[in-house]
Amino acid sequence: MSDAFKDREKGYEAKYQLDEELRFKAESRRNKLLGLWLAEAFGLKGSDADAYAKEVVLADLDEPGVEDVVKKVMVDIEKYGLSITEEQVRRKLEDLLHTAAEQVKSE
Numbered sequence: 001m002s003d004a005f006k007d008r009e010k011g012y013e014a015k016y017q018l019d020e021e022l023r024f025k026a027e028s029r030r031n032k033l034l035g036l037w038l039a040e041a042f043g044l045k046g047s048d049a050d051a052y053a054k055e056v057v058l059a060d061l062d063e064p065g066v067e068d069v070v071k072k073v074m075v076d077i078e079k080y081g082l083s084i085t086e087e088q089v090r091r092k093l094e095d096l097l098h099t100a101a102e103q104v105k106s107e
Contacts, residue, residue, distance in 0.1 A: 022104055029100035031057045031069055034093060038073055042080045052076075066093055 035053030039045075044052055059072040070089055077084050 022101075025104045026097060026101040027060065028057055029104055030093060030096045031060050033096045033100060034069070034073065034089075037092065037096075038076065038084075041082055041084070042076070066090075069093070 032053045035056030036049055038056070039049035039052040042052070056069060056073060060066070060069050062068040070086060070093075073089055074086055077089075
């Protein structure tokens, strides 16, 4: 009987690990998509756009949650003189998370 519980526990642990991995990938993809969206708004193209998107992805490693990403992009938005609000950025993050999750699941 205890083998069944151990097997079930291992199954839950494996599922949790997979869910966390998918969440991390989706959040990273979301940040990349946000970076590419902003790069286009900034007039960046090609490797410059890709480099900016990478900066946005790396910004998310500073602290838990999206606050580090929001802070980074709001500074950049101000630097480029765009009229994108923090609320718009947060809404875009939500929209892109759904897109990113679907992309990650389909891979």
